[in-house]
Amino acid sequence: MKRVVLVAGLLGLGVAAAWAQGNVIEQRQAIMKSFGGQVRTVSGMLRGQAPFDLAQVQTALNTFVDGSQKAPPLFPPGSDAGDSKALPAVWEKKAEFDGLFVQFANDSKAALASIKDEASFKAAMPKVLENCGTCHKTFRKS
Numbered sequence: 001m002k003r004v005v006l007v008a009g010l011l012g013l014g015v016a017a018a019w020a021q022g023n024v025i026e027q028r029q030a031i032m033k034s035f036g037g038q039v040r041t042v043s044g045m046l047r048g049q050a051p052f053d054l055a056q057v058q059t060a061l062n063t064f065v066d067g068s069q070k071a072p073p074l075f076p077p078g079s080d081a082g083d084s085k086a087l088p089a090v091w092e093k094k095a096e097f098d099g100l101f102v103q104f105a106n107d108s109k110a111a112l113a114s115i116k117d118e119a120s121f122k123a124a125m126p127k128v129l130e131n132c133g134t135c136h137k138t139f140r141k142s
């Protein structure tokens with residue numbers, strides 16, 4: 001009897017862990033998707049395909065700051081299983097990985113302070129967007 005209870009308990013834990021894991025993967029991918037949407041908007045402005053819009057640029061930068069602060073805890077150890085494109089390097093070099101989110105947030109904050117018009121936008125935004133590729137190169141399956 002005790003054994004049955006123990007097994008049932010372990011099964012319950014397993015299910016809860018699997019659920020929590022699916023959840024963090026979805027949550028971090030949702031943050032990344034929000035980044036992707038903002039990058040589409042600002043890239044259009046950088047290429048002159050859309051008019052410069054300071055409010056939209058600030059929304060994008062605030063999304064980057066907010067998302068970079070929320071993302072690190074959404075990569076708990078062991079959450080590479082499942083429908084994730086995160087590479088093992090995320091957990092092998094967690095300090096470096098987390099540091100790139102800090103760097104990304106800091107670059108976005110600096111751009112929020114420096115971008116006042118189209119010229120300052122074109123000067124500052126490319127550096128902010130380099131953060132995406134820098135991290136993906138080492139930490140995401142292509």
Ligand code: HEC
Nearest residue numbers: 029032035036039084085086100101104131132135139140
């Ligand atoms: C510090 C690292 C890091 C930074 C910075 C970063 N990403 Fe990611 N990104 C990842 C990782 C890791 C994944 C894989 C997540 C997973 O599948 O579990 C990912 C996944 C994605 C995805 C796929 C999401 C999905 O639905 O599967 C998109 C789109 C994306 N990133 C866009 C961006 C953009 C755009 C930026 C910059 C504005 C950015 N990322 C910045 C690490 C980063």
